[in-house]
Amino acid sequence: MRHLVVASVLSWICVPLAGAASDVGPHARGLVEQSQAQVKVDPERSRQLAEQALQQLATQPDADLQVRAHLLLCDYHSERDREAAERQLAAARALVPQLQRRGLEAGVLGCEGALHEGAGDNARALALYEQGVALAEKAQDEEMQADALFNRGHLRGVRGEFSNGLADLKKARASFERLQMPFHVLTVENTIAILYNRMGDHVQARRYYESALKAQAAAGLQREQAVTHYNLGRSLENLKEWDAAQQAFDQVLKLSRELSFPRGIGYALRGQAAVQNARQQPAAALALLDQAADLQKTLPDTRLHAQIQLQRGIALRLLRRLPESAQSLQEALKIFSSGESLAEQAATHGALAQTLAEQGDWRGAFEQQSRFKAASDQLLTRQLDERFATLKVEYDNTARDREMVLLQQSQKAAEHALAQERLAGRLLTAVILLAAVLLVVLGVLLWRHRRTSAAMRGLAMTDELTGLPNRRAALTELEAQMAKPSPDCALLLADIDLFKAINDNHGHLAGDQILRAVAGAVRAIGGDVTHSGSACLARFGGEEFIAVLPKTALDEAVGAAERFRERVAALDVSRHTPGRHVTISVGVTRLVAGDTLSSLLRRADEALYAAKDAGRNRVVSRVAPVSVLDPIDAEDDATPSVLPA
Template structure:
């Protein structure tokens, strides 16, 4: 097989660009991605190969067809369906010949084209079937191809734990087989999985190493692919200018090569980058440039992302009615693909747009779904972290076991030669064992420190230094159970900054951040000893008041409201006045759990907004 997902758009410099390559050299170069260049170069090499081989030789023809399957046209859906039909013909022929490896290769190829047109369930079935056939054929190379293809689809669909395991296994096989391009390529896929898991620092380090390796080999196409992943990582790290520079270079390259789908994807990435950076007008410009190219996407995902980003910009521009139209267009395909991260974004945008139109009940329902989705994502993130640590530990353990087996094998061979040799090798085994135990000890300590640091970061809001949503919700749930047990009072405050979007638009996001930091300091000084205030997202905060009935909670709320209203904001910005609206709720027996209590406080907050803002309302 073998070009798999990246379609051989770059590789290490192994074979010279010579027209006198033998058929075997051409086969090897195409199968192992040993040529440096883009898709057109590989197509020309495939055509050159066809001229050199005897197509009447059944085995030679099958080997050629296994390559040709991956280079079938796919510029539109009809071509992709035709490629699937052709792959099925090849699968049928391979079955008749009872050739398991060929069946696996053609099944992988069919799965790839099914994935292109958005038939993800059928594609995953093909990848699983191909993996089983490859294992039955005992073809390690095909096993790695199937694992890699399955992992990329699973990563895209959000099954990051299984994807990481498959990527690790595929990388290990390619590395052991000495196939350098695919070994390096799957390091980049492992890095991208770390990015999706939220470990952006590790992802960045791996990608920078991959880019350096491809650059040393003169493989500019692979450099650009890896730089795209690096730009996505930089966006997550908040380094928007660095990411924008990469996207701009990519866009220039795609336009020079007239690769329109690459232009479309990069324009959408630029729009997302500018929206994250707080520049909705720039994001809008890129989205309008991308709009005429949307017909090039036929899997639904790219179109859904365009609608979602367009809705985000329109919400920022207070064009809620138009935003809701785009939200509807984005929601259906994202729900079909079970993309929780983007569905969470959909619900948050929907809540903001509905609130702008005064549809408060619908906005509240959307925000409730958003919070539930966020909780599901948080749970999945905890599971993924556990899976990642297990995969990394298993990988290190297996490597240690393999090293021990190799050392023991060398010692056994030495014993057959002489007693002296045996003693020497036994000493070597002892040294290797000590080294491995030391390495595992250092690795374990590093993982412990990393886990401890991640736990601390996971409970703190980076901007304000306050407890974040996860921390304050956990504390509130614990306090609620305690107050129910001893039948004591318990109240909460939900509050946010009035007209916060106007502050950002007028004075800029830096001033907005300073306002949130100032509000954090004020609220921390107003609440009572034993109370806890945390930032739950955006400009919204939650205060936990153990032992406070609704009257006491209202006193704290009014004190906080007045302190914010009277706060001197001249150090933040001239002519800036900040007010907040607060919803107060005391626990009642009808509240089934902590989220239900928060819902009532949220309703009171919306009532405060409707009543003119800068006020306290009781649930």
């Protein structure tokens, strides 16, 4: 039910552009606006008003109002009847050429994306949401752009791209605040809480949900309360606070029945069944799941089907109906895998391992347990990396202490998770031994465990896209250099010029290819400074790269940076970005006595931004902190080493 938030945003199209369709009678426009206002309160009333508006507009057409009405109906039917929603989408799409408010086309793309998301095709949904963002931005329609950013941010969070998802959601929230749309701000904050929940910060997510519920109750937004109560229930489920989770799911069921909201009822029953499974009441859980499954058959929601099958598999295992349990879990796993839902994949692998172990299929149980561990480790690594990326986006001079606290919390969470995984491995080994599994299987298990641990250590310090060391590795190397009795190193900080324009104009796939090409040029820096055999060359985050060059003089580092800049400028990227060359700006500095990690990075960053301000595609060096230099001397020192061709 987490993606129910997305379905409601299609109804956010509230205010037409000034002067558009001024010849249409006020009654049709009023019906559309009343329909929009009722979406979060009484969806059935919203549908009736939208249909009345379309009946009036049939005799006095207005493409903008008609598209808005069709999108409201698409929103309504997307939670109930996929074929009806597709008919509304087709009607809206046919009117796109006649639109005066071009940004409304982004809403049509959002409607189509929501249908694909409901069907489990998250990759196609994300592509449509990204088209919507670009289209709304081009049309300079802030409301529709905020809508599209919301859709994209939510789905990025589902796929585990937490930092990018949070960035989209915060931009959407800022736009809705400027547009004075407080209810939409609440919905965005509710979705931010969903991402915190997926990042493992269930306590923070719970605070967001409880705050949102108070505001929604005061505004009478019953439908939104049902969604938020469910999300709160999921947080409580993750925290294993079963009594509180039961109360939250009971509220979802009560509100959904009052609203005749079948999807909400289905998710509420799933939540209640999860609580019953946790309380070792599998028969009660199955009865609830049967009701949810009957509802789900009429709904365009494969994700709900998978969630039902996961809980059904757990209940059947508790009832010792092991073949049926395995069948349900395998069906759920297939859907979660196609939707790239990593957390749900991990949970399903773990449940399936238990079922197969109880069946006596030790080889299958071991395989599923290994996949559970791999998925859990991947999720944990992604959560940690995405938290680092989020901190980088929000980094400023006053945030360093907060960053260290978060890093410590992340480390404790990682240690706890790894301890739990080791415990699970020992328990599984004991089961295998008690079942008289051959000793050779135990040997294979230990060998694979060591190989996986070694691979995970490598992944934790490697950027997945470029294959370079990541931000964590670079910071670790810097700290090691600074801890030496006689620190001696230079630092290069590079940033691809106008990288956002590359992503916006050519797509993120082209942007990824550019990052890989620049990474190839980065690898040559170590060879440029021959005596720095231990140089650390890394992707620092986004489009930034960093090089830590031990025992390297400033002029040598500047020379290496210049050659790096020239190599990038000479790259042939025409197949990825036709008509555009790629350049970089580089900041160079050198570690001096008294430097801290913060001061050294800040000085490199200042040099980098001086290069940007001086016209980009150049190298700028700084040799000492600004605070100890005379202003005139400081400015003289920050001159570019090379002017662009």
